[in-house]
Amino acid sequence: MKKRIIGIALMTMMILSLSLQSNDIFKTVNRTVLANTSVKTPKYIFYFIGDGMGTSQRQISEYYLQEISGDKDRKLVMNTFPHSAINTTHSLNTLITDSAAAGTALATGHKTNNGVISKDTEGNNLKTLIESAEEKGMATGLVSTTRITHATPAVFASHNESRGNENDIAVDYLDSGVDYIVGGGLRHFLPMDFTDNQTDAFGGKIYSKRKDDKNVLAEFRNQGYKVRYGLKGVEEFRNDVLEKGDKYLNLFTASHLPYTIDDDNNDKYDVPTLAEITSKGIDLLSKDDDGFFFMIEGGRIDHACHPNDPSGTIMDTLAFDKAVEEAYEFYKKHPQDTLIIVVGDHETGGLGMGVNTDYFLNLQELEKATMSIEEFQGSYTGDRREYYKMIGEKFGLTDLSDEEKAIIDKGMDMVDKGIIDSGNAYKYDEAAMAVTHVLSERAGIYWTSYAHTATQIPMSAIGVGAENYNGFMDNTTIAEITAEIAGLKLN
Template sequence: MIRRRKILKKGIFSKSLLFVLVAIVLLSGLSSIAVEAMSSKPVETKNEVKKIEEVKAPKYVFYFIGDGLGPAQRQLAEYYFKYQSKDQNAKLLMDQFPVAGINTTYSADSLVTDSAAAGTALATGYKTNNGVIAQLPDGTNLKTLAEVAKEKGMATGLVSTTRLTHATPASFATHIDNRNKENEIAAQYVESGVEFLAAGGYRYFVPKGGELKSKRKDDRDLVKEFKNKGYNTFISEADTTQFRSFAPQGKEKVVALFTYSHLPYEIDRDVNKLPSLAEMTEKGVDVLSKYDNGFFMMIEGGRIDHAAHANDPAGMLHDTLAFDRAISKAYKFYQAHPKETLIVVVGDHETGGVGLGFAKNYFLNVDKLAAVKVSTADVLNYGEGKYNGNRDEFFSYIDKNLGLSNLTVQEKAEIVKAMDMVDKGHKASAREYGGYDPVAIATTHVLSERANLQWTTYAHSATSIPLSAVGVGADNFGGYKDNTEIAKTMAKVMEVELAR
């Protein structure tokens, strides 16, 4: 204060500037929620935000995880959203939340994590090796946020666009040394007690030799076991209408598995046959809000990652937009319960090494993705658009469904090179085409480069991941943190304890 008075007496600050400084101080004091970025702990101000122990634990917790959702994925989706809405001020809902952070993602045995180790970190607050689900590398089981929430008396829910037995949802309710043991993971779900389960992947829950195609190696009918425990079951797309009309009358339990494997990419989804991630989230809220002691729900946008693995820009951005629409369902609930709700949005890792711009080009043309009607990740690799030896037919298909008309000499040469490889019976090189169909990859790269996007990998990267949050205790999530700190902070905010 002595130094400040001397400076003021010397006339360095004008009266007008002093008034501005006073106004800034008053405004910062009135701000109830501050955006905190690039800091390992909440920024301290004169009117410091409440400490964790001083904030009442949220009754309702939404934990959104975008699989493969790195900074470029969020940014590209927002740029496309601006273009689509014809509003340069438009923003994704997740990018409007008042608290922001950035998180490292490395696993116990690699700087580049897989989804099992990343899911474990986000669910338990501990590092583990790639491929391991909710266990330490030595096999010790770890408590998950869903499990400790249940111990507290909260209802729990897990929602994903992947198979329910996939790494991220499995990390919240099961414990196993290898993520590929999906039959065992499915069996553990029956005993988990999670009240609301909605995803794809019924193949691990229905018996071998039954009416629906199964990948079980036994005759165990896990759907029947769920029913015996009082669950309402919705299995296969044939039950979508029933799921949509289901209205819980009290404390109900639900397991909904709509597809044999993963749910389709949003760009490929038949809206009349399968629910969106937003619909599943909204139904989860309907079911879990009937419970007296609140709920914890993890919602995964799981196929952002899959599209990025296959270097599919349109598939990736549309699944990111679908993820944001799911967040809007939680936000609507938050608006009705602002003093009792916490929403945290994270990614588990980045996928594809996406670059928004490449070479010496200074542009990003998201409009080049507007004509895309199908995913290149699924439809060109495995579906109706897969190259079958008929070159004219393929070029006609990508003209009609990807907007790839008037190919340049260089663009056509890249696709023809891949066609030659396929026609000669050469299998895709893991190094050159990531194990995917060469023609599909060559085509998706032409599409990407028209938009001036580039990819560095068919796998994950070590890129740090953005976080955003709103609601009760949200201030504690801001700053530069490791992914394990997110789970530990959430446990403290929820007033539960994560332990080995």
């Protein structure tokens, strides 16, 4: 171990002198010397990523949990971990990262440009923690509440110049060797023109986005995977007993899994939660004698933050924390062998806690919401009375003040006239944005953006080697430290 660190120090000096000659201003090299080099190598590694989960997303979810439970001492499980650090997230070409570049940093220890999946700017593949774990013979898992081909999972087991090439990313997974793959994104695994008489797990149509006849699901089956999908896949997921050495692929939905708030308020469908998906993954992966590396993404926290949806954000963050709790229960049984890392890839929405001068958050206002803003979008169709009734039912927005009414009327005016605010680059429904901003302000919170921000991100860790994550770091350092602790090789 010591030799290796001296080697790294020498290499760091070399790279530093190289980078001084280039105009590559972001290519700073971080310390990789571990605080404690005497620790043993963890056998079981959990790598949790909350997409878009910044400091405010974590804290507002904890305060909300305290509010609804009536227990002011209640903590998110991730907020109880003994070691923590703060990290910067900028990508190679901009200070405001996207999930592809941020994920690449967390998966490979290298900065790249926004939009790029685990490749450097010359197009070379960057080795990922999962690939290295595979080489070492460890079992590996990759799960997400988004399409499994979305940027954050993609950076761990595929390489592509663009995050948009999700069909290619699906094919890339075929020879990844990943043992447990669960999430959404079925549409990138089915041959063009595919139809099915079952729906997906949330009642949606099963369709293909591929432009070829490749049946990637069938190819996974040929590789020895147990393959499940759609609504039927949910039942099978809950009944499947996985044996040592099994390989498992289960894709519940054509696109992303539903928001937690939508699934919780839907009587007809009950999509497996991230906690259930994590628990089953632990069952399978822990049977491998060589240990495991398990990446678990709460991917829809970011999706809720983009359209400034406070309840959607909180409910998905709490669901993410429930998944962390599954890992923590496992850690308690194997404290000498387990490392859990929880991090976010970037902040989304510029979520601020505190907007009024009365110095109060009123998070109980958010308890009345029963639908995500994304689901709610498009609900205003010209009937204003009906719309006011609906926002009362779905978001508890009754007894509106004149000021609040004016904001919502203005949103409806904009929809009627087909106008979009200049800052609304993703063209969100302005009537729905008016609703979410009124609701947010009632709760005492505020959003500065419909996109990502450059604020630093907290991380937490517990277990074997967790004390090495501390201080003010860069996201690339998290991957470097993890590789060092786990004996994984990155390039």
